[in-house]
Amino acid sequence: MSSTRKRIIVTGAAGFIGANFIEQCLRQNLPVVSVDRESYFNQRESLKGIDFQEIVDRDRFLTDLENSRDSETVPHYLKNVMAIVHLGACTDTTELDVEYLRKINLEYSKSVWDFAARNKVPLVYASSAATYGAGELGYSDDESLISKLKPLNPYGESKRLFDLWVLDQEKQGNTPPTWAGFKFFNVYGAREGHKGKMASVVYHSKQQILKDGEVKLFKSHRPEFKDGEQKRDFVWVGDLVQVLLFAAQGKIKRGIFNLGSGGARTFYDLASAVFDSMGKKRNIRFIDMPKDLQPRYQYYTEASMNRLREAGYTTPFHTLEEGVKKTLASS
DSSP states (O other): TTTTTTTTEEEETSHHHHHHHHHHHHHHHOOEEEEOOHHHHOGGGGTTTTTOEEEEEEEHHHHHHHHSGGGGGGOOOGGSEEOOOOOOOOOOOOOOOOOIIIIIIIHHHHHHHHHHHHHTTEEEEEEEEGGGOOOOSOOOOGGGGGGGOOOOSSHHHHOOOOHHHHHHHHHTTOHHHHHHHEEEEEEESSGGGGGGGSSSSHHHHHHHHHHOOOEEEEESSSSSTTTTTEOOOEHEEEEHHHHHHHHHHHHHOSSSSSSSSSSEHHHHHHHHHHHHHHHHOOEEEEEEOOOOOOOOOGBBOOOOOOHHTTTTOOOOOOOOOHHHHHHHHHH
């Protein structure tokens, strides 16, 4: 990689979204630095075939960010940076260790922000739709509402706290030249295999069909929703990474935005799309939701996308059926 070409640093590069984003950068001939646990790049079958270019272990990256305050010790990969796309986080919504989440999702992100602000590097980071909790206040990405949101789990709260910290930094004048945080809704697509239980319902549906010829969906435990008619905003990862690259190129000045498709669809719709794309007869069975999940389960999410459109991103998103078809065709 030429040292004179500006790089995009991608944290969480060995993750599902990170790997897809790296692929998009490579398609556009954009040099990258891939930050994550170094062991992940060799261990994960879902990452095969990707040229991650320069790989930096996450712990080394954090140390280098801190040491970069001394200009004489800045490593080469932190120089001539086009943007940082910060996707590295614990994304397990069932993780209950608040201290671990504070360290990985909050303090890590603060270090990345501080580096970007000091060195005038555009920053894009991952927030989450989990910040909305049960959706009591709806799914508007009006930044004035963030302080009022009530996430259903510690993961969502860790993301909300960073969003609030970012807005406070902006008030203090401590910001990168351009910055954007994105509240990811239900993302699905290729290269999810390593995520295990946290992989999308598209991925798990395919595996269930291959193994048992059926898809199991949770029964509804709320009378206003029929079984299988719980709704989520499912967004194809190919659309999502295009938005991230748009922001990384400085085309969004600032803000925290929703990133979904803008249209809620049922889990029944999703399972049906997987069956149809695989050329299989639909066979859906409803099972009881685990009791410990019931109080923390979101029955409806739908991203309001007006602010992102107003910020300049106007490319249409794929429908659920189109995204599922593309996902299964690539796996």
